Amino acid sequence: MISTRRKIVVIADQLIRSRGYNAFSYSDIANRLNLKNAAIHYHYPSKAALGKAVIIESREKFLEQTKLWKDASHKEQVRLFLDIYQNNRKNGGICFMGAFGASYATLPEEMRTELKVAHTEINNWLSKTLEAGKDEKAITFDTSAAEMADLITASMMSSLILERISSRDMTSEIARNLIKGLEEK
Amino acid sequence: MISTRRKIVVIADQLIRSRGYNAFSYSDIANRLNLKNAAIHYHYPSKAALGKAVIIESREKFLEQTKLWKDASHKEQVRLFLDIYQNNRKNGGICFMGAFGASYATLPEEMRTELKVAHTEINNWLSKTLEAGKDEKAITFDTSAAEMADLITASMMSSLILERISSRDMTSEIARNLIKGLEEK
DNA sequence: GCACTTACTTACTAATAAGTAAGTATATTT
DNA sequence: AAATATACTTACTTATTAGTAAGTAAGTGC
Numbered sequence: 311m312i313s314t315r316r317k318i319v320v321i322a323d324q325l326i327r328s329r330g331y332n333a334f335s336y337s338d339i340a341n342r343l344n345l346k347n348a349a350i351h352y353h354y355p356s357k358a359a360l361g362k363a364v365i366i367e368s369r370e371k372f373l374e375q376t377k378l379w380k381d382a383s384h385k386e387q388v389r390l391f392l393d394i395y396q397n398n399r400k401n402g403g404i405c406f407m408g409a410f411g412a413s414y415a416t417l418p419e420e421m422r423t424e425l426k427v428a429h430t431e432i433n434n435w436l437s438k439t440l441e442a443g444k445d446e447k448a449i450t451f452d453t454s455a456a457e458m459a460d461l462i463t464a465s466m467m468s469s470l471i472l473e474r475i476s477s478r479d480m481t482s483e484i485a486r487n488l489i490k491g492l493e494e495k
Numbered sequence: 496m497i498s499t500r501r502k503i504v505v506i507a508d509q510l511i512r513s514r515g516y517n518a519f520s521y522s523d524i525a526n527r528l529n530l531k532n533a534a535i536h537y538h539y540p541s542k543a544a545l546g547k548a549v550i551i552e553s554r555e556k557f558l559e560q561t562k563l564w565k566d567a568s569h570k571e572q573v574r575l576f577l578d579i580y581q582n583n584r585k586n587g588g589i590c591f592m593g594a595f596g597a598s599y600a601t602l603p604e605e606m607r608t609e610l611k612v613a614h615t616e617i618n619n620w621l622s623k624t625l626e627a628g629k630d631e632k633a634i635t636f637d638t639s640a641a642e643m644a645d646l647i648t649a650s651m652m653s654s655l656i657l658e659r660i661s662s663r664d665m666t667s668e669i670a671r672n673l674i675k676g677l678e679e680k
Numbered sequence: 681g682c683a684c685t686t687a688c689t690t691a692c693t694a695a696t697a698a699g700t701a702a703g704t705a706t707a708t709t710t
Numbered sequence: 711a712a713a714t715a716t717a718c719t720t721a722c723t724t725a726t727t728a729g730t731a732a733g734t735a736a737g738t739g740c
Contacts, residue, residue, distance in 0.1 A: 314687080330598040332518040335727065349688055351729065404597065411656035412589065412597030413515040422660075429660045453672065460657065460665055461672070465646070468653035471596035472645065475607075475614045480645055487638065487646065499717080520697060534718055536699065 315353045317343060323364045327403025331361060331413045358418040361410075365424040368406045369431060376435055384443035388462075388492065391436060392485045395466040399481050404470040407432075407463070433459045440492075449492045462488055500538045502528060508549045512588025516546060516598045543603040546595075550609040553591045554616060561620055569628035573647075573677065576621060577670045580651040584666050589655040592617075592648070618644050625677075634677045647673055 321342055325334035336350045336357070343349075354360035375394070379387045398405055410417065410425055417425075436459035443449030451458045465488060469480040506527055510519035521535045521542070528534075539545035560579070564572045583590055595602065595610055602610070621644035628634030636643045650673060654665040 328600045330515060330517055330601065332515055333598055333601045336729085337726080345687095346689055347728085348690080348730080352686090352688065355729085357728065402600070407660060408597060408653070408656055411660055412593060413518055414656075414659040415513045415587070416515065416518045425660050426662075429657070433661070457668065457672075460654075460661070460663075461650070461669065464653035464657055464665070464669065465650055467656065468593070468649035469645075471593055471599075471652065472614070472649050474599040475592060475596050475610050476618070476645070477611075478645075480649070483642065484646065484649065487642075521699090522696080530717095531719055532698085533700080533720080537716095537718065540699080542698070 314343065314345070314349070318350055318353055318360070319363050319367050322360050323367065323406070324401065324403060326361075326364060327398065327401070327406060327409050330409060332416055358420055361417070361421045362424050365406065365410070365421065365428055369424075369428045372428075372432065372435075383448060384439050384446060385448040385492070387439050388436070388443065388449070389489060391439075392462075392466060392488065395470060395481060396485065399470055399473065404474075405463075405467050408467040408471055411467075432463065436462065443492075450494055451492060499528065499530070499534075503535055503538055503545070504548050504552050507545050508552065508591070509586065509588060511546075511549060512583065512586070512591060512594050515594060517601055543605055546602070546606045547609050550591065550595070550606065550613055554609075554613045557613075557617065557620075568633060569624050569631060570633040570677070572624050573621070573628065573634070574674060576624075577647075577651060577673065580655060580666060581670065584655055584658065589659075590648075590652050593652040593656055596652075617648065621647065628677075635679055636677060 318339055321339050322334070325338055336347050339345075339350050340347050350360075354363060372394075375390075376387070379390050382390065395405060403409070407425070407429060410421070414422065414425075433456060437455040440449060440451065440458055441455040444451065444455070453461075465484050466481065469484045473480045503524055506524050507519070510523055521532050524530075524535050525532050535545075539548060557579075560575075561572070564575050567575065580590060588594070592610070592614060595606070599607065599610075618641060622640040625634060625636065625643055626640040629636065629640070638646075650669050651666065654669045658665045
């Protein structure tokens, strides 16, 4: 039995990734759950509170997932990380950093702060994983691990966005190229 | 003397790049020009018509710019292309493909069509330029020119978006790395 | 059995959105 | 001088938005 409170965040997350933060309303969520507008406000008083909850939910989900992977090789963990984006794609959405980033100027401060934390967490995990893979000689790259981490997240983010316009399977293409690049000796 | 009609498109373009397509209104533009709401509707009857005009304006501007560069070396032309993104950055905006792409699901068909044309034009120009640079042995890359073109536009797009969140100068860092990658033998 | 909490609904408000119809002042054309 | 086009304003409509206040039905704790 998944709580209404949780269902709301999940639907908000979908709407934000597919339509954008400024293109969904409390009514959109209420309709999908067969509830009234005010019921959503009962659980999340303001849109900023809901937006913040969506970001926190994404952060927690990320931490849970990476924990599950911890016995896999570092190279495999990077591959699993790239799979997250492929899943976003299947659900018709972009990554949450892209969705919120594109309307960053319109976001309340509490959401911006939460976003920065999320970015730091993701970048730290990926840098650490890349670095560990490099130490084991399973992964190669020339720049710093943090730079490489940003390059990877940036490439995956934009391939999801561009794919909507170009209708070409860019995401898996870019994922493949990134892996190939990390394998080269 | 720049016409009101043109001023409207320029301001709409700025607002879309900085706030997103679904976070600006006719009033925003009217206020900046000391006009009334209805004056904007006089020039652009619907928001879809205005959005389409913004995309067409960007396409024309791109074609004009590349025409000016045609005597420069192909490698230099790629560098000048990357400068466009750095200029977007200075103006607090992201690239128009990123801005529209993030809210693609909410766009009317006439805008989507126009966006696809814009993407094709940009990708064609960049592919052709990369290919020509490769023929002259001034540029190197392993994948197809079209793939490389997508990788470049995708990387620049997302660095502009991520930069808002991470507050790290990612755009010039990624531009530098892309150039370096194209120079390697 | 009574107080209290949880999870809502009903019924609003105030603000803002895109869009329109009719009028007006200033040029431009004939 | 009269007709017409251009570039607006005034004054509106309809829809939607986030948000709120007050009420209610069904549990839960004691």
